[in-house]
Amino acid sequence: MSTPTVRAAIADAATRIQSATPRLDAELLMAHALNVSHQDLLLKYLNDPPPAGFDALVARRIAHEPVGYITGSRGFWSIEVAVGPGVLVPRADSETLIAAAVAHFAGSDGPKRVLDLGTGPGTLVxxxxxxxxxxxxVGVDASDTALAYARRNAETLGIAERVELRRGDWATGISGRFDLILCNPPYIGTAEELGPEVRDHEPPAALFAGTDGLDDYRRIIPDLPRLLAPGGIALVEIGWTQGETVSALMRRVGLDPVLHHDLGGRPRAIAAKMPRN
Structure with missing residues (x-):
């Protein structure tokens, strides 16, 4: 009888996990069980015996608990973000906003002041x-739970002295101008169907925005012109069907919107700038 290995345990778990990325999910759970990085798992540990706690982690994933909640963190852009119940798990699609910001500020010193509306665990800011x-x-959120995670993440990353994290209602009470404004608001309609991983675990306040999913855009977008510094850019995440509608809301307040697509080719973010005179 052959000795069980990490490689075989991952392969078996991947056949039982029902998600868009079952193999990756199994690898991330195994790395967590071994307390090693994902990269080191693949380079050094595949032929080792699997740890005893791995099966329990897989059972939680089979029950549709988000991987980020199980492991306690999620990789995003160049950072690792602590997450848990009560906060939105960062998605790779949201990296579209950071990529667009990097492109906008290429060849310059970059933004001096950054505003993140609906910061959650601090992901974007x-x-x-x-x-x-x-x-x-500055990161703003209405959730005390999210802000507690954001403060923890800022401390872990050594960024706490450079970011103010405050409880608030979108841009209400925010003054001054910012070179970069980031926002990933709720944009799902209340009648839309969601998978159990999202529906049963992530906070509804971070997901739903009225019957058409546009309620929060209608509140956020009118404040962008007064908050954008000259030469600055606002980047707002959208649902893939909302590009034209949200662009129209931006034009209505005098902004020039440009649509950006995620790595899957879907509309994912709108960049808004003040028009040139």
Whole structure:
């Protein structure tokens, strides 16, 4: 009888996990069980015996608990973000906003002031501040739970002195101008169907925005012109069907919108700039 290996345990788990990325999910759970990085798992540990705790982690994933909640963290851009129940798990699609910001500021010193509306666990603002070490930022969220995670992440990343994390209602009470504004608001309609991983675990307040999914855009977008610094850019995540509608809301307040696509080729973010005179 052959000795069980990490490689075989991952392969078996991948056949039982029902998700868009079952193999990756199994690898991330195994790396967590071994307390090693994903890269080191693949390079050094595949022929080792599997740890005893792996099966329990797989059982939680089979029950549709998000991988980020099981492992306690999620990789995003160049940083690792601590997450858990009560906060939105960062998606790779949201990296579209950071990629667009990097392209916008290429050849310059980058943004000096960054604003993240609906910061959650600090995902976007902390990724931006890690990208531009001279920048400072403000992250706003209505959830005390999310802000607690954001503060923890800022401390872990050594960014706490460069970011102000405050409880708030979108841009209400925010003054001054920012070179980079980031926002990943709720954009799912209340009647839309969601898979159990999202529906049963992630906070509804971070997901749903009225019957058409546009309620929060209608509140956020009118504030962007007064908050954008000259030469600055606002980047707002959207659902893939919302590009034209959200662009129209931006044009209505005098902004020039440009659509950006994620790595899957779907509309994912809108960049808004003040028009040139």
């Amino acid at each position: 902390l990724a931006a501040l890690a990208e531009w070490p001279e920048a400072t930022g």
